[in-house]
Amino acid sequence: MKQELGRSIKKLLLFCSPLYTYKISGNSMRPTLQTGDVILVNRLTYVFRKPKTGDIVALKDPRDGKILIKRIAKIETNHYFVLGDNPDYSTDSREFGMIGGREIIGRVIFNSKF
Amino acid sequence: MDRLFSFFLRVVPIQEGYAHCDLPCGVYDPAQARIEAESVLMIMKKYQEMHDDVQKTRAIIIKEQRAELVKHHLWVLWTDYFKPEHLEKYPHLHDLFWRATKQAGQTKRSVDPADGEKLLELIAEIDRIFKETKAAQ
Numbered sequence: 733m734k735q736e737l738g739r740s741i742k743k744l745l746l747f748c749s750p751l752y753t754y755k756i757s758g759n760s761m762r763p764t765l766q767t768g769d770v771i772l773v774n775r776l777t778y779v780f781r782k783p784k785t786g787d788i789v790a791l792k793d794p795r796d797g798k799i800l801i802k803r804i805a806k807i808e809t810n811h812y813f814v815l816g817d818n819p820d821y822s823t824d825s826r827e828f829g830m831i832g833g834r835e836i837i838g839r840v841i842f843n844s845k846f
Numbered sequence: 847m848d849r850l851f852s853f854f855l856r857v858v859p860i861q862e863g864y865a866h867c868d869l870p871c872g873v874y875d876p877a878q879a880r881i882e883a884e885s886v887l888m889i890m891k892k893y894q895e896m897h898d899d900v901q902k903t904r905a906i907i908i909k910e911q912r913a914e915l916v917k918h919h920l921w922v923l924w925t926d927y928f929k930p931e932h933l934e935k936y937p938h939l940h941d942l943f944w945r946a947t948k949q950a951g952q953t954k955r956s957v958d959p960a961d962g963e964k965l966l967e968l969i970a971e972i973d974r975i976f977k978e979t980k981a982a983q
Binding site for chain 1: 850855860865866926929932
C-alpha cells in the first residue's frame with residue numbers, strides 16, 4: 733500500500749513538474765556530459781520557442797521510448813536530426829532517423845558539472 | 847541556479863537519461879538475403895533431379911536453414927536499416943518486407959522452384975529501394 737502510494741506521488745510529481753532531472757548513463761555525449769552527471773531539463777522551453785540547432789535535448793527513443801540525451805544537429809520542417817557529441821560512440825538519428833517534435837521532452841538547461 | 851537545482855533534486859524523482867551507443871556496425875546490404883535465396887532456389891531445382899532419399903533429406907534440411915537466414919537478413923534490413931522517412935517515400939515498404947518474409951517461409955514448405963523465384967523477385971524489389979535510399983544519402 734505504502735509502495736503504491738509512493739509510486740503514485742512520484743508519477744504526480746513527474747506529471748506536474750516543469751523541470752525533470754536525469755542521471756546520465758553512457759558516453760555518447762562526452763565530453764559535454766558524462767556517466768553519472770545529473771542534468772536539469774526544462775519541459776517548457778519549447779512551448780515558447782521552437783528547438784534550435786545546437787540545443788541539447790531529452791527525447792524519447794522512437795524505437796522503444798527510452799529517454800535519450802542528444803544534440804540537435806539539423807532541422808527540416810519540424811523534424812529533427814539529433815547526434816551525440818561523441819559520434820563514434822553514439823546511437824542517434826543516423827540509426828533511428830529524424831525525430832518529430834512530439835518526441836522531444838525538453839531542453840537541457842543545467843548540468844551539475846557545467 | 848544551484849539552489850534551484852538542489853531543490854528539484856529533492857522534490858522531483860531522478861530518471862535515467864541514456865547517452866548511449868548500440869554499437870551498430872552500420873553495414874547493410876540486401877545481397878546477404880539474395881545469396882541465401884539463390885541457394886534456396888538452386889536446392890529446389892536440384893531436388894527435382896534427386897532420387898536418393900538421403901540426398902533429398904539433406905537438401906530439405908539445408909533449404910530450411912538457408913530460408914531461415916533469408917528471413918534473418920530481411921528482418922535486420924527492415925528493423926535496423928530502414929527508417930520512418932524511407933517509409934514516407936516508399937509507403938509499401940512494410941507490406942513488401944512482410945510479403946518477402948512470408949515468401950521465405952513458403953520456400954521452407956515447398957520444393958517448387960517457382961516459390962524460390964518469387965522470393966528472389968521480392969528481394970530484388972527491396973534491393974532496388976535500398977539502392978535508391980543509399981544514393982539519396
